[in-house]
Each structure stands twice: as structure tokens, then as C-alpha cells.
Amino acid sequence: MAGNRSEFYRGKRKKTGPALIVSIVVLSLIAFVVLLFYGLQKYIVVTNSGLYLDLPILADTKTSQTGDDDSAVRKFETVNAELIVGEPDYTNVRATAGEGLTELKAVLVPADQVNADSVNAYADSIGKGNTLMLDLKTVTGMLVWKSETEIAKGYGTTGTVDLKPIITALHEKDIKVAARLCCFVDNTLASRYEQLALHRSTGEAFSDDNGAWLDPSNSIVRDYIVSLCKELDAMGVDEILLNGMRMPETEGVTYAYSSTTSATPTPQTVISGFAISVTRTLKSMNANLSVQVGSAKAMQSVDEVTGQSAPLFFKIFDRVYRTSSANTAGDEQKAVKSMIELGELKYRYVPIVYDTLPGTTCWMKLN
Structure with missing residues (x-):
């Protein structure tokens, strides 16, 4: 019997010491990095050119010291900072629209005439025109066509007309198809979806002789118009005209906009913001995207009441339409030459004319 041999088998001991130490070190480093990441977030400064860390320990601070070395008191210079938010400067907006266009001689087809038989009759009597402008969304808010967009289906604004075969038939006759949409005067949606309605600062919903209005600053309103444009573009429409893309013409009214911004919204900032956002979102459309301007002042600079501005619109929309006459159309066209x-x-x-056609290359005729 061996004297010092154990009666129990102890097994072979694993060398776990180094691995355990390495694991502890790695976990400690991960914990340190996580704490450092969250700890430095409050020192992150966001600027137009990017992000940077503003650490107090690295700050170049002017200080003074009083007392001896053992009881020194550091005095930091006080700096008064003031954040000033100014009005946006739309003159710096880059021109992106208007290239590759051809002549447009459009005849308007009223909303109640947009059906296969009536549109075919308009096509047969188009005369000098080359485009039919279908009035697909008027101040009533009801859509002419059977839309599959979420809001149209959810709030009952969708129509019944199947546009696709009508568009196809017109293209087969070498006739272009344009669609006119009324943006913000919308009696149906403003009453059925009250959160989207334009309100006065006193709280009541705004309406005028045109009807009830939607709030142009509301992102849901913007998304609704965008979704309608995308749907029409997918059907093969050649041009989309946004009508009524403005604030009401009533002066002296203060509105309670649904959007929150750092500066007080104005008709100009609200309409310009809507226009820029929509045109950027729809920049990949095949269809041209155009706008109708209301006032003579807006054709020159900025209409502070309606918020429209032709100098901006010519940069971001393919065409600008405005009610005119055969006698004045030529001069009005020359007046905007510097904006192109x-x-x-x-x-x-x-x-846009009613009877006599102008001598301009493009025009739209109302009946």
C-alpha cells in the first residue's frame, strides 16, 4: 500500500487564472467605454457643419487668481450669450426645376365632366390644345378618382372614377394629361378631420367665401397632398398643378398653426416651407409639378398675406400659372424673365385665359 497516495481521484486542474483576468479586463473596458459615451453626451454640440465635443477641461477660459498659492480662488469671466432666430432667407434657395419642358396648351375639364365619355368629347374638340387639364380636387375636398390613399379612404374623400383607362386613351391620341388639385380649401376634410383644419388664434376654425381651410403647416396635410401626387404620377399623369397653395386673402387675421417652430410662423414661412418640402419629396416624379399663383403682388415678390412668392416658385416648380388675358399675357411673361x-x-x-387665346407658347383655357 503506497504511503502518501490519496484514495480519491482529484482530476486534472485547469489553468483558469489568465483567462479570468483577461475577461475581467475586457468587461471593465467595455463598462468604461459605455460610461464614457453616456457621460460625454451632454458635452456634444450640434452645428450646421457637424458635431464636436465641448469639454470644460479643454475650454480656453479667461481666469484670474486671487490669494496665495494655497488659498487661490479662480474667477471666470462671465459671457452673455443670446440666441437670435431670424427670418429664413429664401433668396438662397437653389433653382432645381424647369428644365426639359415642352409647350403646354391645356384645356380645363371641370370635375363633374371627368368621365370616359365627356373626356373623350373634350379630346375630339381640343382644337389648338395638346393637353387636357382634369380638375380632380376642388374646394369641396372630394376627389374625382377612386384613390387608394390612406386619408382619402379613411375619411371618405375618395371618388369613383377609374382614371387609368382615361389617361391611357388620351395618350393613345397623343394628348397629354394634366391634373389640378386644390390644396388647402377643403370643405370635406376640414370638417371630418378637425385637427387638420386651419384655426384662428382665438381657437375657432377658419373659413371664408371659398370654404373651410386646411392648415398648411400640418405635416399630415402635406403628406396627404404628396400621396395624391404620387398616386397620379403612378397612373401616368404628365403634369400636376397645385392650385390654392396659399393662405387666405383675409387681412389682419392671426392663425394658430399646428406646427411648432423656433420662430413665429408667418404666411410666407408656412407656404414657402410647404412648397420646398413638397417639391423636394416629389423630385423623383416623372410628372411635372407646377403651381398656380393668385395675386399680382406674388408675381413680383412676396405677398405677405397669402405667403406666395413667384421668385421662389420659379426655382422649385416647373411652371407657374396665373389668371391672365390675351392682351396682358405677353407683358406678364416678360416681367418674370429675371426670375428664370x-x-x-x-x-x-x-x-390662364377664358376666351381669346394669347400669343404665348404655353397657355391654359377655361370654359
Whole structure:
């Protein structure tokens, strides 16, 4: 019997010491990095050019010291900082629209006439025109076509007309198809979806002789118009005209906008913001995107009441339409020549007339 041999088998001991130490070190480093990440977040400064860390320990602070070395008191210089938010400068907006256009001679088809038989009759009597402008969303808010967009289906604004075969038939006759949409005067949606309605600062919903209005600053309103444009573009529409893309013409009214911004919203900032957002979102559409301007003042600079501005619109919309006459259309076209940065003037401005056709390359005729 061996004297010192144990009666129990102890097994072979694993060398776990180094691995355990390495694991502890790695976990400690991870914990340190996580704590450092969250601890430094309050020192992150966001600027137009990017992000940077503003650490107090690295600050170049002017200080003074009083007392001896053992009882020194550091005095920091006080700096008064003031954040000033000014009005946006839309003159710096880059021109992106207006190239590759051709002549447009459009005849308006009223909303109640947009059906296969009536549109075919308009096509047969189009005369000197090359485009039919279908009035697809009027101040009533009801859509002419059977829309599959979420809001139209959810709030009962969708129509019944199947547009796709109508568009196809017109294209087969070498006739272009344009669609006119009324943006903000919308009696149906403003009453059925009250959160989208434009309100006075006193709280009541705004309405005028045109009807009830939607709030142009509301993101849901913007998304609704965008979704309608995308749907029409997918059907093959050649041009979309945004009508009524403005604030009401009533002066002296203060509105309670639904959006929150750092500066007090104005008609100009609200309409310009809507226009810039929509045109950027729809920049990949095949269809041209155009706008109708109301006042003579807006055709020159900025209409502070309606918020419209032709100098901005010519930069971001393909064409600008405005009610005119055969006698004045030519002079009005020349007056906006300096606003055209891209494309040709003759294709960018479209006078809207009732009877006699103007001598301009483009026009739209109402019946």
C-alpha cells in the first residue's frame, strides 16, 4: 500500500487564472467605454457643419487668481450669450426645376365632366390644345378618382372614377394629361378631420367665401397632398398643378398653426416651407409639378398675406400659372424673365385665359 497516495481521484486542474483576468479586463473596458459615451453626451454640440465635443477641461477660459498659492480662488469671466432666430432667407434657395419642358396648351375639364365619355368629347374638340387639364380636387375636398390613399379612404374623400383607362386613351391620341388639385380649401376634410383644419388664434376654425381651410403647416396635410401626387404620377399623369397653395386673402387675421417652430410662423414661412418640402419629396416624379399663383403682388415678390412668392416658385416648380388675358399675357411673361434660372421662359410661365387665346407658347383655357 503506497504511503502518501490519496484514495480519491482529484482530476486534472485547469489553468483558469489568465483567462479570468483577461475577461475581467475586457468587461471593465467595455463598462468604461459605455460610461464614457453616456457621460460625454451632454458635452456634444450640434452645428450646421457637424458635431464636436465641448469639454470644460479643454475650454480656453479667461481666469484670474486671487490669494496665495494655497488659498487661490479662480474667477471666470462671465459671457452673455443670446440666441437670435431670424427670418429664413429664401433668396438662397437653389433653382432645381424647369428644365426639359415642352409647350403646354391645356384645356380645363371641370370635375363633374371627368368621365370616359365627356373626356373623350373634350379630346375630339381640343382644337389648338395638346393637353387636357382634369380638375380632380376642388374646394369641396372630394376627389374625382377612386384613390387608394390612406386619408382619402379613411375619411371618405375618395371618388369613383377609374382614371387609368382615361389617361391611357388620351395618350393613345397623343394628348397629354394634366391634373389640378386644390390644396388647402377643403370643405370635406376640414370638417371630418378637425385637427387638420386651419384655426384662428382665438381657437375657432377658419373659413371664408371659398370654404373651410386646411392648415398648411400640418405635416399630415402635406403628406396627404404628396400621396395624391404620387398616386397620379403612378397612373401616368404628365403634369400636376397645385392650385390654392396659399393662405387666405383675409387681412389682419392671426392663425394658430399646428406646427411648432423656433420662430413665429408667418404666411410666407408656412407656404414657402410647404412648397420646398413638397417639391423636394416629389423630385423623383416623372410628372411635372407646377403651381398656380393668385395675386399680382406674388408675381413680383412676396405677398405677405397669402405667403406666395413667384421668385421662389420659379426655382422649385416647373411652371407657374396665373389668371391672365390675351392682351396682358405677353407683358406678364416678360416681367418674370429675371426670375428664370433654369429652362426657357416660354415654357415656364402659363397664363390662364377664358376666351381669346394669347400669343404665348404655353397657355391654359377655361370654359
